[in-house]
Amino acid sequence: MIEKIHNHQKQTKNHIKTSASDRFLQVFFYIFIGLFAVVCLYPLLLAVGTSFSDEVSVTVNGYRVIPRQFSLEAYQTILGSLGKNILNAYCVTIAVTVTGTLLSVVVSAAFAFVLNVREFKPRGALNMFLYIPMIFSAGLLPWYIMCTKYYHLTDNFLALILPCCMNAFNVFLLRNFFRSIPEELAEAAKIDGASYLRIFRVIYFPLAKVGLVTVGLFYALSYWNDYYLALMFINKQQLYPLQYYLYNMLANVQFIANQANASLGYNINIPLETTKMATICVTIGPIILLYPFAQKYITKGVIVGAVKG
Amino acid sequence: MKKKHKLNKRVYSTVLAAAMILSGLTGCGSDGGQTQSQTPAADTGGEPGTRQETDSGTSVSSDSQSSSLRPDTLDTITVVLFGEESPRMQELMENEFQQVFIDEINTKVELMYLPWTENGAGGKVDLMIASGQEFDACIVDPKWAASSYNKGYLQDLTSVIDTYLPDWHENVDPTAFDAYRYDGGVYAIPIGNKPTGGVYSTVCVRQDIMDAIGMDNISTLDDLSKYAQAAKEQYGLYATYELADAEYIIRGTSDRNLIPLCTGIWIDQDTKELVSFMDSPEFETAVRLYNDWYQKGLIPKDILTNTVTLPFQANMASFMRGTCGTTLIENEPGLQTVVPEAKTAEYYIAPEKPIYKKTYENTAFQVPVTSEKADRVAMFVNLLQKNTEMANLFAYGVEGTDYELIDGKVSKINTEELFYEWMIYNVKISSPTAAYTDEFMEVYKTWDDKALPSLSFGFSIDYSAIQTEKAQIDSLWEELANPMLAGLKEFDPNIEELKAELQKAGWDTYLAEIQRQFDEFLAEK
Structure with a gap:
């Protein structure tokens, strides 16, 4: 009987022929997506091409994918005598991204799990506790005072992690993932005598892998790209993360370029547009490599998290 | 059950309402912070000289000369600069520069660098003052100083500048203070001295x-x-x-x-x-x-x-x-x-x-109301402008290591930035670099001789009463006037529209308010 069904399925499969319109649509979509990919990639190629161009040729001819006049001046400006500082900034950023992402995923997952435990009475209040700051903000000054005067985060490595350790949106996303896991599994484990910590660790954590990777990537990206926390709390150069270091450098280049006509004392030709592009290339390098590995999780994760209410 | 739900809803809505009120109050709280930070300004304005003596251990009389200004006790000041501290600057601040600061003014100077994007009103420096974070000086320009003064962030330095700037007074034009005078007080110490007559003319x-x-x-x-x-x-x-x-x-x-x-x-x-x-x-x-x-x-x-x-x-x-x-x-x-x-x-x-x-020096050092070391800051600025030796040291570094003097011109060995050259450069005392020819220096030194002071020098507009008009006028000017000023639009078909739109945006109110402030400024002058 089963063989019959299989044969029937095979026949059915063989019989379904794609129509001309389907094939046309398929070709159209491939071309469309291909073109879209090129459109997305083009600015990146422009940035790479421009970063290897001579500043004057960029000023006169504009951005080009293939440099008209090849130059490494922008990279020399960024990496030159300050290469050691850049390396240090890279180390800080990697440390922040790894530590921060792990901590954030654990904290967010634990919070999201608790919000799903029906027996936990104050979960409604916790929900509000999470929800209210999404709508109302106390403002910059109280936040700054809290972090500097009460938590003493100035010039502290933790300043780069703690203030954005838990993101409400990501917690809600994880809560929705956990909701998609059948409650019966947890109940069965509870009957077998498992504690909540064990249920969370053994059942929920592995089953929500897709969601955790997605949220983890969101956190990793936000830690990698963050310069604001360093701007607010870090004065020691040894603690500068990469983005802040480059943000600072770019601001300096801009200032010097503007200053050139305003006062005596500066006659330095700083590469400006090319420096910006070189900065982009230097900063996006490592994080862009993460995407291909996490791509399948991201797509799945965002879709699951989005449709479950 | 329904009742319980209703109750929950009530509780939630009460919590939400309370949160909204709290959020509003906290927003106002930042103003409160500003008002609070104004109080010490008033205090400082009263008798700053007396307080500085006790606070930072300075034991000098107001008529002391430069050499006798050195306080008995060692103290530390934190100075905020912008940009990035170069490796050579770090080295000098730990060794030679620091030693000079201690020898000359018995003060350790710590530098805090912020990105240039924070240079101006509304940046991190304002946040630091409002939150009471301690630092003692920061560079400022007239526009930013006016805004900070209105918020009550700046300390009146009137008595400090009389006492602690003996060399500064010899090497810098005191007219430079005019850009930082408000209501009879002086709220920043300018630094540097460069010709500015006819700039952009x-x-x-x-x-x-x-x-x-x-x-x-x-x-x-x-x-x-x-x-x-x-x-x-x-x-x-x-x-x-x-x-x-x-x-x-x-x-x-x-x-x-x-x-x-x-x-x-x-x-x-x-x-x-x-x-x-x-x-x-x-x-x-x-x-x-x-x-x-x-x-x-x-x-x-x-x-x-x-x-x-x-x-x-x-x-x-x-x-x-x-x-x-x-x-x-x-x-x-x-x-x-x-x-x-x-x-x-x-x-x-x-x-x-x-x-x-139109301007003398655009750069000055402000002292926030939170600082109790205005005297030390004044001594620090005075030292930067003390004489050729000091001005060259802080701008170019150590002679022989960072630069060489060839025929009175500086030839740099080290190209890393130290204290900003453009800030310290004083045409009276600084040695020019080799790029400046003798002919150029001849013209440059006397460039300002024929210049007349502009009427608006030292005048800064307070836009608080005409904020809406100002925003609309700026936007309209960019949209309608700039294309005309670029030559893209002709005069005759477009001038009436420009006038009508600006009138609608409150041009008369805008002009009248600025005229009133300017009249007051001239009357005081």
Whole structure:
């Protein structure tokens, strides 16, 4: 009987022929997506091409994918005598991204799990506790005072992690993932005598892998790209993360370029547009490599998290 | 069950309402912080001298000379600068510079660097003052100082400057304080001393092109048109990327002596009246001139949208605004990387008209109300401007290691930035670098001799009463006036619309308020 069904399925499969319109649509979509990919990639190629161009040729001819006049001046400006500082900034950023992402995923997952435990009475209040700051903000000054005067985060490595350790949106996303896991599994484990910590660790954590990777990537990206926390709390150069270091450098280049006509004392030709592009290339390098590995999780994760209410 | 739900809803809505109120109150709380931080300012304004003596252990009388200013006790000040501390600067701040600070003023100086984006009102420095975070000094410009003064962030330094700046008074023009005077007090200590007379009133042109086309002077707008036309025909250069309201253009449009004040308003230096620029004959002449240039292809079509940084240096334009005869230093080296044979020169259009000095020094040190070491900060600024030895040390580094003096000119060995050269440079005491020729220095040192002080020097507008009008007028000016000033739109079909729209945006209120403030400023002056 089963063989019959299989044969029937095979026949059915063989019989379904794609129509001309389907094939046309398929070709159209491939071309469309291909073109879209090129459109997305083009600015990146422009940035790479421009970063290897001579500043004057960029000023006169504009951005080009293939440099008209090849130059490494922008990279020399960024990496030159300050290469050691850049390396240090890279180390800080990697440390922040790894530590921060792990901590954030654990904290967010634990919070999201608790919000799903029906027996936990104050979960409604916790929900509000999470929800209210999404709508109302106390403002910059109280936040700054809290972090500097009460938590003493100035010039502290933790300043780069703690203030954005838990993101409400990501917690809600994880809560929705956990909701998609059948409650019966947890109940069965509870009957077998498992504690909540064990249920969370053994059942929920592995089953929500897709969601955790997605949220983890969101956190990793936000830690990698963050310069604001360093701007607010870090004065020691040894603690500068990469983005802040480059943000600072770019601001300096801009200032010097503007200053050139305003006062005596500066006659330095700083590469400006090319420096910006070189900065982009230097900063996006490592994080862009993460995407291909996490791509399948991201797509799945965002879709699951989005449709479950 | 339903009742419980209702109750929950009530509780939630109460919590939400409370959160909203709290959120509102917290927002106001930041103001509270500002008001609080004003209190010490008032205190400081009372008897700052007395307090500084006790707070930082300074035991000098107000009539002490420079050598006897050194306090008995060692103290530390934190100074906020912008940019990035270079490796060499770090080294010097740990060794030679720090030793000089201790030897001279018995003070350890710690530097805190912030990105240049934080330089100005609303940045991290304001946040630090409002939150009570401790630092003792930060560089500031007149516009930012005015804003900080209005918020109550700055300390009155009147008594400090009398006592602790003996060398400063010898080497810097005290008129520089005028940009930081509010209600009888002085709220920042300027640093540096460079000629600023007629800045942006000159036009900087390509002297090599002038020679090639047989022109030896530019003194009228007709001369400038002739030069621009020839540069376009023979070298394919656009005239400029600057708009028609550039000061050197307006200087040539009439006999009046107009100096720009703010969006749409100029000051007649002779009658002391504010001039509504759009209603003035100068505006009409400038727009017609640019429109003519645009028709002839002298103005680039992307003049308003192309954010090209230095078009003159990139050999894209044949002229730009000049500064103080300093084009040899500022523009020529950059231009010569593109056109090796290029030469530049600055000319006054209408050279018979007076030259005005609109600003003295743009950079000063502010002391926040939270600091109790204003005396130490004053001594620190005084030291930076004490004499040639000190000015050179802090700007160029250690002689023999960071720079060499050859025929009285500085030849740099180290190119890393130390204390900002542009900030410390004092034409009276600093040694010029080798790039400055003797001929140039001759002209440069006397550049300001014929300059008259501008009427608006030291005047800063408080926009708080006309914020809405100001925002609308700025936006409309950019949308309607700039295309005219770029030559893209003709004068006759567009001027009425510009006037009508600005009137609707509250032009009369805007003008009246600024006129009132300016009258008050002149009366006090």
